[in-house]
Amino acid sequence: MKKSNLCFQLVACSLILGFVRAVTLELREGNSTCIKADLSASFSITYNTTNTLTTVKVDLPDSTTVDQGSSSCGSDGRPVSLVGVFGPGHTLGLSFSNNGSMYSVNMLIIQYNLSDSALFPLSNSSGVVTVMTESVGMWAWLNTTYRCVSPASIPVGGAIVTFSGVKMEAYMTQEDLSPVESVCTADQEGTTAAPTTPSPTTTPVPSPTPQDLPEQGTYAVTKGNDTCLMARMGLQLNITYTSQSKNNTVQEVVNIHPNLTTASGTCGASISTLVLDHEGNTIISFTFTLNTTSNKYHLSGLVLVANWSDMSEPVSVSNSNLAYLTSVLGRSYSCNSEQSLIITEAVSINTFRLQVQPFAVISNQFATAVECQIDQDQMLIPIVVGAALSGLVLVVLIAYLIGRKRSNAGYQTI
């Protein structure tokens, strides 16, 4: 029973992410287990080499062990936490809290040791980097197992952690995971999220020819049971990279297919993030920031990591100083016209038929939109033409009336 479950997870995970291993971490105190987690995790970590930024992708290895020293069941007054350690000082830490009816992961902490030259070749700094986030979005009822087979990507500092095949329980009262499960929202929507052809050889076709417009996808992030971020848009990537086969720099325009894309992310009071994973080889992260003084929000950051088969090395770019898609709290933002979101000189994202609302979504619906300037200008053209036409009609009418009056007057004088 347990074995077949694990197999199912392995199959699901390998379909979704390539072969990412499932790892079991168990924290015991005395004779009983207080936290147990079966999960797969992969890290995408960006670091500085002498003259460029480099991104490595690491899977949590099955040699990962529980760090007894920094993990705690809570009886010693420290926060309830599970810390897995692998290699020379790399860690994945989950800290939990509960309110008597539910428990959640209230902090995700990653540590990576840049001195590990096997993992971070040519890194120009050394030592352990610690990054953490409170926006994790994993919660379950007490005495139940949190289950989330679907992949979920969580940005943490300069890293992105993608969990999948998660079965986990904290504050355990039994020896093993509770058979009662709290299923994450991503697993509830349509049972299989597995893309049809997960082969890493599906290269985007190089396209000097004009591209079709990208299909409009609908993406959402949930918090508890509620949608907290909504986006509807067609996306097209414009990437310049070094092609392995051509041994040269190429520029490619590639459409994002909503069918082959999974959405995840987090919602906070002033920062919300939408992370899209396309075919397991492209990750795009959108960060929206709300200014709580002015009650305006905007797209402030974009991260794109792409590892396509023809790339001589993965492309990893980010920009956290953007001011795109500005709107007002309580309203959405829309732009039907094409817009180009520039991350760097070499990478931009074209959006089509876009509507987003990263904050204050009520009952799964977009609020009234603030429209982009281009759309407003385009609306203006028919209005101006219309106004000009009615003006013309008016002039003709007046001329006609005056003419008629004159001729009437003419008759009277006779």
Ligand SMILES: *[C@@H]1O[C@H](CO)[C@@H](O)[C@H](O)[C@H]1NC(C)=O
């Ligand atoms: C652990 O189990 C052993 C034998 O089952 C029992 O004697 C011992 O009291 C238990 N210890 C705790 C802390 O429960």
Ligand SMILES: *[C@@H]1O[C@H](CO)[C@@H](O)[C@H](O)[C@H]1NC(C)=O
């Ligand atoms: C790379 O170095 C620059 C300049 O020192 C720094 O601003 C940036 O945060 C570093 N990036 C990473 C991922 O360490």
Ligand SMILES: *[C@@H]1O[C@H](CO)[C@@H](O)[C@H](O)[C@H]1NC(C)=O
């Ligand atoms: C590391 O490289 C970045 C540029 O990639 C540079 O800005 C930074 O100063 C370097 N840091 C050290 C400690 O050499």
Ligand SMILES: *[C@@H]1O[C@H](CO)[C@@H](O)[C@H](O)[C@H]1NC(C)=O
């Ligand atoms: C990129 O993908 C290839 C295989 O498709 C893999 O071997 C390599 O490790 C990946 N690189 C990164 C940084 O993820």
Ligand SMILES: *[C@@H]1O[C@H](CO)[C@@H](O)[C@H](O)[C@H]1NC(C)=O
């Ligand atoms: C980081 O890695 C280096 C080289 O592998 C090792 O000497 C050092 O002890 C590691 N640091 C920690 C905190 O584990």
Ligand SMILES: *[C@@H]1O[C@H](CO)[C@@H](O)[C@H](O)[C@H]1NC(C)=O
């Ligand atoms: C515990 O938290 C959940 C989710 O935030 C909430 O729905 C529930 O009412 C809370 N329960 C108590 C007893 O505070």
Ligand SMILES: *[C@@H]1O[C@H](CO)[C@@H](O)[C@H](O)[C@H]1NC(C)=O
């Ligand atoms: C969880 O189970 C334990 C032991 O069976 C019980 O004492 C506790 O009240 C349960 N908690 C909840 C929230 O159901």
Ligand SMILES: *[C@@H]1O[C@H](CO)[C@@H](O)[C@H](O)[C@H]1NC(C)=O
């Ligand atoms: C989420 O939905 C489930 C099932 O519809 C319900 O039992 C639960 O109370 C809801 N949780 C919250 C936090 O609203």
Ligand SMILES: *[C@@H]1O[C@H](CO)[C@@H](O)[C@H](O)[C@H]1NC(C)=O
């Ligand atoms: C792609 O980007 C290049 C330069 O960054 C630009 O010249 C080109 O027009 C862009 N193509 C599309 C379809 O956006």
Ligand SMILES: *[C@@H]1O[C@H](CO)[C@@H](O)[C@H](O)[C@H]1NC(C)=O
């Ligand atoms: C790629 O191009 C460089 C110079 O442009 C050349 O030195 C190198 O041999 C080429 N590599 C291959 C595999 O063709």
Ligand SMILES: *[C@@H]1O[C@H](CO)[C@@H](O)[C@H](O)[C@H]1NC(C)=O
């Ligand atoms: C996406 O799915 C829809 C219906 O499931 C299908 O009609 C469409 O062709 C698919 N698009 C792609 C790009 O696979």
Ligand SMILES: *[C@@H]1O[C@H](CO)[C@@H](O)[C@H](O)[C@H]1NC(C)=O
């Ligand atoms: C928020 O808006 C106020 C008023 O427009 C402005 O003064 C302030 O600098 C903004 N804060 C940030 C962090 O941008």
